Amino acid sequence: MKIVALAGGVGGAKLAHGLAQLLAPEDLTIIVNTGDDFEHLGMYISPDLDTVCYTLAGLANPETGWGRVNETWNTIANIEKLGGPNWFRLGDQDIATHLERTRRMKAGQSLSEVTKDFCSAWGIKHTILPMSDSPVRTMVDTDEGELAFQEYFVYRRCEPRVKGFRFDGVNSAEPAPGAREAIDSAGAIIICPSNPWVSVDPILRVIQKINNPVIAVSPIIGGKTVKGPAAKMYTELGIEPSALAVAEHYGNLLSGFVLDTVDGQLSDRIAACTLTTNTLMNNSSDRARLATDVLNFAGSL
Amino acid sequence: MKIVALAGGVGGAKLAHGLAQLLAPEDLTIIVNTGDDFEHLGMYISPDLDTVCYTLAGLANPETGWGRVNETWNTIANIEKLGGPNWFRLGDQDIATHLERTRRMKAGQSLSEVTKDFCSAWGIKHTILPMSDSPVRTMVDTDEGELAFQEYFVYRRCEPRVKGFRFDGVNSAEPAPGAREAIDSAGAIIICPSNPWVSVDPILRVIQKINNPVIAVSPIIGGKTVKGPAAKMYTELGIEPSALAVAEHYGNLLSGFVLDTVDGQLSDRIAACTLTTNTLMNNSSDRARLATDVLNFAGSL
Numbered sequence: 192m193k194i195v196a197l198a199g200g201v202g203g204a205k206l207a208h209g210l211a212q213l214l215a216p217e218d219l220t221i222i223v224n225t226g227d228d229f230e231h232l233g234m235y236i237s238p239d240l241d242t243v244c245y246t247l248a249g250l251a252n253p254e255t256g257w258g259r260v261n262e263t264w265n266t267i268a269n270i271e272k273l274g275g276p277n278w279f280r281l282g283d284q285d286i287a288t289h290l291e292r293t294r295r296m297k298a299g300q301s302l303s304e305v306t307k308d309f310c311s312a313w314g315i316k317h318t319i320l321p322m323s324d325s326p327v328r329t330m331v332d333t334d335e336g337e338l339a340f341q342e343y344f345v346y347r348r349c350e351p352r353v354k355g356f357r358f359d360g361v362n363s364a365e366p367a368p369g370a371r372e373a374i375d376s377a378g379a380i381i382i383c384p385s386n387p388w389v390s391v392d393p394i395l396r397v398i399q400k401i402n403n404p405v406i407a408v409s410p411i412i413g414g415k416t417v418k419g420p421a422a423k424m425y426t427e428l429g430i431e432p433s434a435l436a437v438a439e440h441y442g443n444l445l446s447g448f449v450l451d452t453v454d455g456q457l458s459d460r461i462a463a464c465t466l467t468t469n470t471l472m473n474n475s476s477d478r479a480r481l482a483t484d485v486l487n488f489a490g491s492l
Numbered sequence: 493m494k495i496v497a498l499a500g501g502v503g504g505a506k507l508a509h510g511l512a513q514l515l516a517p518e519d520l521t522i523i524v525n526t527g528d529d530f531e532h533l534g535m536y537i538s539p540d541l542d543t544v545c546y547t548l549a550g551l552a553n554p555e556t557g558w559g560r561v562n563e564t565w566n567t568i569a570n571i572e573k574l575g576g577p578n579w580f581r582l583g584d585q586d587i588a589t590h591l592e593r594t595r596r597m598k599a600g601q602s603l604s605e606v607t608k609d610f611c612s613a614w615g616i617k618h619t620i621l622p623m624s625d626s627p628v629r630t631m632v633d634t635d636e637g638e639l640a641f642q643e644y645f646v647y648r649r650c651e652p653r654v655k656g657f658r659f660d661g662v663n664s665a666e667p668a669p670g671a672r673e674a675i676d677s678a679g680a681i682i683i684c685p686s687n688p689w690v691s692v693d694p695i696l697r698v699i700q701k702i703n704n705p706v707i708a709v710s711p712i713i714g715g716k717t718v719k720g721p722a723a724k725m726y727t728e729l730g731i732e733p734s735a736l737a738v739a740e741h742y743g744n745l746l747s748g749f750v751l752d753t754v755d756g757q758l759s760d761r762i763a764a765c766t767l768t769t770n771t772l773m774n775n776s777s778d779r780a781r782l783a784t785d786v787l788n789f790a791g792s793l
Contacts, residue, residue, distance in 0.1 A: 232591045233598065234533050249577045270587030273613050274596060283584040286591075287570030294576060296532065312574050357726050 192490065196221045197398075198388020200239045201418050202255040202410050204246035205380045205382035207484030210381070211247055216316035220373035221247075222366075224385070225302065226329035226358055226393035229341045231279055232270070235296055238341075239390065240306060240321055241288060248313035250284075256418055257282040266283070268489040278346045302369040314489055317412030318369070323392045326365040328341040329389050330357040340389065343409050349420040356388055360403055361387045374401055379446075379489035382407035384470065386421040388442045395444070398452035404446035404492055407469060408485060409434040417471065443469040464492060493519070493679030493791065500525045500691020502557040502719050504684035504712050505547035506743050506773040510783030511682070512548055512714045513776070521674035522548075524666075525686070526622045527630035527659055527694035530642045534573070535590035536597055539609060539642075540691065541622055544588055546553055547642075549614035551585075557719055564569040575774035579647045604668040610723065619670070623695045626665040630690050631658040643688065649737045650721040654728040663717055675702055680747075680790035683708035685771065687722040688741045696745070705747035705793055709771060709786060710735040713752040718772065736761055750786055765793060 194214060198207045198221055207221045219373045221243060238257065244261060245251035262282035271277040281289070288309070295305045301324040310319055329340040333351035343351060358440060366374075380401055385391050387410070395401075414432050416422045425432035434450040438461045441448075445463040451470040458465040463466045466488040472478045495515060499508045499522055508522045513787060524542060529538045530632040539558065546552035546560060553559045563583035572578040582590070589610070596606045602625040611620055630641040634652035644652060669673075681702055686692050688711070696702075715733050717723045726733035735751040738761045744750075746764040752771040767789040773779045 217569075233594050234591075249655045263564055263584065265564050265584035266567065266588045266591065267583045270592045273588065273610055275588075275592035283564065283566035283587075284570045286587065287567045287574065290535075290567065291571050291574045291576035294533050295576075305550075309574055 192486075193218050193219075193376055193484070194489070195373050195375075195377040195380045196382040196383055197233065197244055197385075197391055197394045198222070198229070198239070199224045199240040199385030201429070202472075203239070203390060204243045204251070205386035205478050206381070206408060206481060206485070207243055208246045209472070210486070211392050212282050213319070213481040213482050213486065216318070218379075219367070220318040220320060220374070222320050222322055222370050222398070224390045224393050225323060226327050226389065227340050227344070228326070228328070229339065230342070231295070232276070232281075234286070235293045235304070235329065236279075236289050237292070237321065240319070241285070244306070244310060244313060244315060244320055245314045247319065248310075248318065250313065264414070279341065281339045294480075297473055298458040301367075303369075318373070320367045320370050320373070322367060322398035323364040323399045324367050324369065325360060327361045327364045327393055327397065329393055330359055331389075332357065344420070349423060353424050355428075356392070358393050358396055361393065362470030364397050366397055369443060370398065374398060374403070377384045377403050379403065379492070381485060381489070384408040384417075384442065386410060386416075386419055386424070387437055388421065389425050401444065404489065405441070406447035406449060406489055406492070407437065407441050408443055408449040408481070409437045409451065409454070411430040411437055412470060413453045433457060439464060449490055464488075493787075494674075494677055495520050496674050496678040496681045497684055498525070498678055498681065498686075498695045499540070499544055499684040501528070501543040503773075504686035504691060505544045506779050507684040507782060507786070508544055508707060509547050509776070510773070510779030510781070511787070512618045513780045514596045514783050514787060515618070516632030517619070520581050521619040521621060521670070521678075523621050523671050523695055523699070524673070525645060525691045525694050527628050528641050528645070528688065529627070529629070529692075530640060532642070533577070533582075533585070534594070536594045537590050538603070538622065541603075541620070542586070543619055545607070545614060545616060546613060548616045548618065548620065548661065550583045550719055551613075551614065559583050580642065586627065598680065599767065602668075621668045621671050621672070621674070623668060623671065623698045624665040625668050626661060626663045627683070628665045628694055628698065630659055630694055632690075633658065647719070650724060653793070654725050656729075657693070658696055659694050662694065663677070665698050667698055671697070675699060675704065678704050680704065680705045680793070682786060682790070684741065685709040685711035685718075686710060687720055687725070688738055689716075689722065689725050692769060706742070706745050706787060707748035707750060707790055707793070708742050708746055709750040709782070710752065710755070714754045719754070719765075734758060741763060748789055750789060765792040767777070
């Protein structure tokens with residue numbers, strides 16, 4: 192069965208890595224959110240795409256959830272000494288990705304072409320696609336006004352209260368080449384445990400129509416997120432953060448929903464078929480185990 | 493006596509450093525060639541300006557003559573893995589300079605404003621000015637056609653035979669703010685031992701009129717350069733490389749000329765007043781010693 196995984200950063204990258212451990216390269220396409228992309232210090236930075244690529248390549252920093260393992264920080268330390276912006280932490284190896292991507296894009300390559308070349312250089316065999324080659328920019332409406340995503344997320348550390356989201360450019364953004372075909376030929380589309388509001392919604396908005404079965408894995412476990420502001424966002428938007436809220440967020444789109452054993456009591460209230468299992472991924476074998484559960488569940492639907 | 497030093501990269505930076513050891517901050521202005529500047533990987537790179545700044549700040553790599561001491565190379569190594577350009581060696585600390593300078597220039601700061609702020613951050617008290625805030629680009633006419641300077645110098649390692657030089661943009665380039673005033677109020681202008689063709693000529697072309705005494709220090713010792721292609725350029729242009737050729741290059745501009753003791757026999761053939769002394773600068777005290785000799789010579793003219 193061919194699988195498409197929709198992923199944001201950390202949590203999405205973990206399940207995508209689990210799926211990549213089980214599926215042949217031709218059977219898995221990972222479509223990644225690019226609503227978080229931004230330009231910083233003149234470089235085109237694609238945080239979710241890099242996290243997914245680094246994770247699949249074994250280059251990710253397991254401590255932070257972002258950036259490279261065995262990283263050094265000499266560039267950013269010196270930018271700091273010169274009074275430059277240091278709020279977005281860029282490692283020396285990571286900067287190579289951004290500089291070379293920016294160079295290629297200025298020379299006319301699309302984001303998906305660059306991503307393909309980088310995956311090849313990093314030894315990644317499965318297909319990783321940005322959701323679109325056109326810019327889509329997630330804007331966060333807050334009690335302090337509208338903020339660009341990284342300004343909200345990193346610079347303001349998610350402190351302003353969220354009132355809503357806007358995906359600038361989404362209406363004119365086509366899915367990246369190959370994304371539509373992958374969706375249409377997939378036996379199942381798996382929504383990884385990523386932030387529904389700011390990681391998955393932008394992808395769904397770009398993809399628009401999905402006719403094949405969709406299974407979502409809850410990023411909320413026991414009312415909390417493993418990482419990131421999804422639970423805080425639900426609360427600020429007046430919704431109690433829970434696996435149930437996530438299932439309701441995706442609504443009719445879902446054929447199946449995967450929630451953690453600690454949330455088992457919620458499964459009766461969820462309209463889709465449910466799988467209750469251990470969804471926490473602390474290590475590489477946890478990722479493969481959850482991926483196995485999700486694939487078996489997909490096969491049973 | 494107020495002094496203006498005109499400098500290119502390595503040799504120029506060494507004498508400028510010697511002068512800075514002797515002169516009060518308000519008495520020394522260093523005007524630096526920017527004809528070598530170029531854009532690479534989306535960054536504005538100013539090699540001579542950086543070499544002079546790093547040297548005065550004690551941040552220069554004493555082995556290479558360019559770049560930073562205690563440098564790491566993680567960014568360029570990873571750009572290389574991605575198939576990106578690796579011919580221009582950029583260290584991780586050095587990249588911070590280029591990224592932050594580019595960011596500031598895109599935000600509207602001039603090159604001289606950025607340089608002032610960077611000097612302040614690096615603890616440099618003397619004034620370092622780019623020759624101009626307008627782009628001037630040294631183009632090298634060779635037997636393989638015209639090459640941009642860094643393409644000739646670094647990418648092609650000075651291999652093509654030189655036929656001439658062109659300074660693109662020089663006619664419309666104004667001296668950087670303060671340069672004209674510094675030249676006009678200087679007791680002497682010292683041309684550091686830099687390449688006459690590609691380091692000093694661009695500065696002289698921008699400055700145009702100099703009414704105060706000019707003293708040049710020969711970058712050619714015993715027919716050879718300590719570093720760089722000046723001697724090779726003289727040969728390819730049909731001129732025997734020597735201190736005499738350098739003195740003749742500057743011609744009537746010179747009030748005084750400083751040549752090495754090994755070239756003492758040439759001094760009779762030089763029109764300007766000459767000082768014959770040890771011009772080789774192997775360490776910091778050599779720089780101060782030569783600067784002392786040159787300043788005493790300037791005072792005696």
